Amino acid sequence: MPRPKSLTQSQVTDAALAVIDRDGLTALSMRAVAAELGMATMSLYRYVTGRDELESLVAERVLGSLDITPPPGEPWQEQVAALLVRLRAAVAAHPEALPLILTHRHDSPGAWRWAEAVLTVLHSAGFTGRQRLVGLRGLVSYLMGALQTDRLGPPSGAADAGEHPLLADIVRQAKDLSPDDEFRNGLDLLLRGLADHLA
Amino acid sequence: MPRPKSLTQSQVTDAALAVIDRDGLTALSMRAVAAELGMATMSLYRYVTGRDELESLVAERVLGSLDITPPPGEPWQEQVAALLVRLRAAVAAHPEALPLILTHRHDSPGAWRWAEAVLTVLHSAGFTGRQRLVGLRGLVSYLMGALQTDRLGPPSGAADAGEHPLLADIVRQAKDLSPDDEFRNGLDLLLRGLADHLA
DNA sequence: CCTCGTAGGAGTGCGCCGTACGCTGAACGA
DNA sequence: TCGTTCAGCGTACGGCGCACTCCTACGAGG
Numbered sequence: 001m002p003r004p005k006s007l008t009q010s011q012v013t014d015a016a017l018a019v020i021d022r023d024g025l026t027a028l029s030m031r032a033v034a035a036e037l038g039m040a041t042m043s044l045y046r047y048v049t050g051r052d053e054l055e056s057l058v059a060e061r062v063l064g065s066l067d068i069t070p071p072p073g074e075p076w077q078e079q080v081a082a083l084l085v086r087l088r089a090a091v092a093a094h095p096e097a098l099p100l101i102l103t104h105r106h107d108s109p110g111a112w113r114w115a116e117a118v119l120t121v122l123h124s125a126g127f128t129g130r131q132r133l134v135g136l137r138g139l140v141s142y143l144m145g146a147l148q149t150d151r152l153g154p155p156s157g158a159a160d161a162g163e164h165p166l167l168a169d170i171v172r173q174a175k176d177l178s179p180d181d182e183f184r185n186g187l188d189l190l191l192r193g194l195a196d197h198l199a
Numbered sequence: 200m201p202r203p204k205s206l207t208q209s210q211v212t213d214a215a216l217a218v219i220d221r222d223g224l225t226a227l228s229m230r231a232v233a234a235e236l237g238m239a240t241m242s243l244y245r246y247v248t249g250r251d252e253l254e255s256l257v258a259e260r261v262l263g264s265l266d267i268t269p270p271p272g273e274p275w276q277e278q279v280a281a282l283l284v285r286l287r288a289a290v291a292a293h294p295e296a297l298p299l300i301l302t303h304r305h306d307s308p309g310a311w312r313w314a315e316a317v318l319t320v321l322h323s324a325g326f327t328g329r330q331r332l333v334g335l336r337g338l339v340s341y342l343m344g345a346l347q348t349d350r351l352g353p354p355s356g357a358a359d360a361g362e363h364p365l366l367a368d369i370v371r372q373a374k375d376l377s378p379d380d381e382f383r384n385g386l387d388l389l390l391r392g393l394a395d396h397l398a
Numbered sequence: 399c400c401t402c403g404t405a406g407g408a409g410t411g412c413g414c415c416g417t418a419c420g421c422t423g424a425a426c427g428a
Numbered sequence: 429t430c431g432t433t434c435a436g437c438g439t440a441c442g443g444c445g446c447a448c449t450c451c452t453a454c455g456a457g458g
Contacts (some may be wrong), residue, residue, distance in 0.1 A: 005406075018378050029444060040408045042446080051445065099298070102347055106354045119365035132365070133372045138385035139340065141348055145340030148347075155305045164311050166318035167329070173332045186337035192395050193388030199358055201434040202424045228415065239437045241417080250416065 004047070007037065012047045013057040020058065020096045026158050030054075055110075064116045066090055068117040076125035077191045080138030084143055084187060095151050113170060115140075126198060142190055150179050172195050204245065206236065211246045212256040219257065219295045231251075255307075258300045263309030265289055267316040275324035276390045282317050283342055283386060294350050301343060314339075325397060334393050341389055349378050 015036040020028050030051060034041040046055045062197035066086055091101055105111045115136060122132045154174060161168035174182075214235040219227050229250060233240040247253045265285055269278035290300055304310045314335060321331045353373060360367035373381075 030446080031444075042409085045409050046406060046444080058216075075253055097365075103351070104201075106351050107292060112354075112366055116363040116366045119369065123365060129372050132385040133369050133376065134381065134388070136369060137345075137348065137381060138388050140383060141344030142337065142341045142389075143344065145342065145344030146336075148343055149336065149340050152302070152305050155311075160448095165314040166322060167311055167315050169328055170318065170332050172315075173328050174238055177329075179330065182333065182336060185333040186340060189333070189337050189389050189392030189396075190341075192392035193390070196391050196395070201426080201432080202436085204435065231418080239418095241438080242436050244417075245435060362402080 007039075007046045007047060009057065012037070012044060012054065012183075013061050016054055016058050017061060017094065017097065020100075021094055025099060032140060033058045055100050056104050058097060059104035060108050060110055062090055062094055062101055062110075063105065063108045063114070064095060066114050068114050070117065078196065079121045080139070080191065081117060081184070081187055083114065084139060085184070087114060088143060088147065088183060091147055091184070092150065095194050098147055098151055100149075105144075118153075119145050127194075131194075131197055135190075138190055139187075142186060146183050146186065150183075204215065206238075206246060208246045208256065210294065211236070211243060211253065212260050215253055215257050216260060216293060216296065219299075220293055224295045227254075243249065254299050255303050256295060259307050259309055260305035261289055261293055261300055261309075262307045262313070263297060265309060265313050267313050269320050275320050276394065277287060278320045279317060279338070279390065280383070280386055282320070283338060284383075286313060287346065287382060290346055291349065297346055297350055300351065301347075304343075324392075330393075330396055334389075337389055338386075341385060345382050349382075364392060 012033065016028060016033045019032045019036050023032070030044055033039050033054070034044055037044075044054075048057070068083065071082050072157065074082070091098060119132055120135055122135055127135060155171055157166075177185075211232065215227060216289070218231045218235055222231070225292075229243055230240050234245050234358060244254075246258070267282065270281050273281070305362055317330055317338065317349045321334055326334060354366075354370055376384075
């Protein structure tokens with residue numbers, strides 16, 4: 001009987017993500033999202049209980065869109081790697097939203113589905129429950145840390161070479177290694193460690 | 200000639216860290232720090248250029264207090280592990296300050312000294328420049344991610360067992376594994392991968 | 399076709415935040 | 429004693445998240 005809603009929760013979420021991508025996470029405010037939609041600030045509260053829920057929705061938007069079917073016919077290492085690379089890509093598509101995703105990854109259905117997929121691969125590969133625990137946590141920690149590192153960019157080069165020659169060398173070498181390759185190399189370290197455990 | 204300062208920058212930093220430890224990072228405000236010191240808000244600006252500098256100082260307080268001498272006579276794995284465990288302990292002593300530390304770790308002299316120490320161990324162990332790059336970045340990413348994971352606590356158990364049996368199993372098993380042991384186990388995965396590279 | 403209950407958009411205001419600016423008065427050399 | 433300098437602080441401003449209150453206009457019952 002009454003007037004129909006003119007927006008959906010999904011549209012509000014999109015607007016929030018657009019603000020974050022364009023102006024950064026610090027620019028995210030109810031006022032900014034409302035402006036993005038051409039509405040009054042308080043109108044948003046018809047679709048969302050508050051800022052916290054809006055943040056959850058943004059995180060779930062990113063985490064819930066993952067393809068969690070591991071590439072068939074590959075060894076378990078490649079299947080795990082593919083799942084990690086996909087998650088990394090999805091988050092890296094919205095680098096400014098990273099802190100939100102880190103905060104909400106423990107109450108996101110999308111993140112649960114992804115974790116279950118990784119665990120399924122490890123289970124099929126023959127890892128015990130304890131090994132799966134250590135493996136998943138290690139992989140996820142590495143991924144989250146790597147995303148954070150990428151987002152901050154290089155160490156600003158302020159470390160002077162005289163006092164920290166090896167660190168300066170690292171900064172120099174990092175220029176010739178793409179973030180994607182670097183991530184994959186670090187990931188291989190973990191996968192190698194896991195394979196040793198299996199044997 | 201004028202009235203002497205009644206505080207030091209260090210005392211202001213301590214007060215900020217006290218506020219963070221007691222009431223959380225969101226409670227950190229210039230007003231709160233001033234109240235902690237029994238001063239008016241604007242008095243703080245005599246010691247600190249603004250909130251940003253205060254945050255840097257807090258991060259440096261944590262990162263700059265690290266013992267960076269690796270335990271002598273141990274194999275390189277144990278030396279690297281010790282450095283990582285120490286950094287983890289220092290940050291975990293102020294869990295609420297973690298986001299600050301993550302943000303400022305690239306412009307912190309204390310963090311540079313620590314990184315140089317890790318690289319020195321890897322260099323002595325015979326790793327090439329490229330291997331040191333991948334190794335350090337992998338180790339640091341894992342550490343940062345693990346700290347983040349610990350801070351968030353367990354996955355809130357909301358993942359229902361029916362849909363995600365393996366994940367539910369992980370949550371159950373995690374209860375019997377202390378965060379310290381879990382960290383060390385994940386770290387061993389990386390160290391094992393590194394050792395393989397060396398051979 | 400008219401009427402009217404109600405869903406929902408918009409305005410206002412409160413209590414926080416960081417911080418720019420300007421005043422007051424204490425401490426010390428002359 | 430006086431002058432100078434600067435520590436400490438009061439005020440004010442613009443921005444934030446959010447609670448509350450009005451007013452609009454939609455669409456079903458008669």
